[in-house]
Amino acid sequence: MEQARISGGVIVIPARYASSRFPGKPLAPVRGATGVARPLIARSIAAAHAARGDLPLHVATDDARIAEAVQALGETPVMTPESCANGTERVAAAMEALAIEPDYAINFQGDALLTPPAFVAALADWMEAHPACSVATVAMRCSPGVYDHLIADQAAGRSGGTTVITNAAGQALYFSKRVLPFLPEGPRQDALPVLLHLGLYAYRPEALRQYRALPPSPAELYEGLEQLRFLHHGIPIDVITLDSPGWDPIELNNPTDLTPIEATLAARDIA
Secondary structure, three states: OOOEEEEEEEEEEEEOOOOOOOHHHHHHHEEEEOOEEEHHHHHHHHHHHHHHHOEEEEEEOOOOHHHHHHHHOOEEEOOOOOOOHHHHHHHHHHHHHHHHEEEEEEEEEEEEOOOOOOHHHEEEEEHOOOOOEEEEEEEEEOOHHHHHHHHHHOOOOOOOEEEEOOOOOEEEEEEOOOOOOOOOOOOOOOOOOOOEOOOEEEOOOHHHHHHHHHHHOOOHHOOOOOHHHHHHHOOOOOEEEEOOOOOOOOOOOOOHHHHHHHHHHOOOOOO
16 A cells, blocks of 8 residues: 655554553543543543644554544544554554554553653654654653652562663663663662653654564563664664653553552642
8 A cells, every 4th residue: 555645743652452461551540630530541642642732643552442432532543453562563553554654653652641741842853853863762860759669660570660771872772671770779869870761752664664574582572672673683772861850750551550640640730
């Protein structure tokens, strides 16, 4: 099918029902400041629109229940194969299903409802200012609070947030669900050398096509981190490092994340 050329970017939210850690997560109710619960996918869509409301938005799913919920919100679901192994493959499949060729596609994680709008804008600006960049992502300098949350998840054997190590050029060396680098025990300073990866990506269409054609890497399979496939096959990832927005942008990875996320929504007066 011939792809329609689109000037500028698009936002795609991958959303699947069958999560091993949190089945049915996109439809999980999340309470805001008023105490009213809205499905996670509704809050993620609202967060994406708040970031770049000028960009077309699509929700890529393989589940009719999620598609129905998205349609009820007045948004556009895109049905993608159940065989998609991760969000990046699902974004690539969505581009094919929509038959579009944008300048770039932003992968806004469906469980990252606390993603700061400025982070999405920074990612889009980066892709627009650096046409040679194939893949870009965002990392945040860890606050002591976020660091403690990551360490608590790690100590409890939960797979929580992801950290990234970068080189001198600001490109990713490695991503891990372990907290990297290792920090000895002791008092924590405000400026920690730990970068929290928020799972927010932007890709050129060609990079997405390459990704789908490449086999998974061993580290990708062990860590469960899709972006490691790019690094394994020599496709660089630019990392935009930003300061904390003033709140902890925790992702809804586990049911235990609901309490701090709802507390943040209440503190920020998000209904």
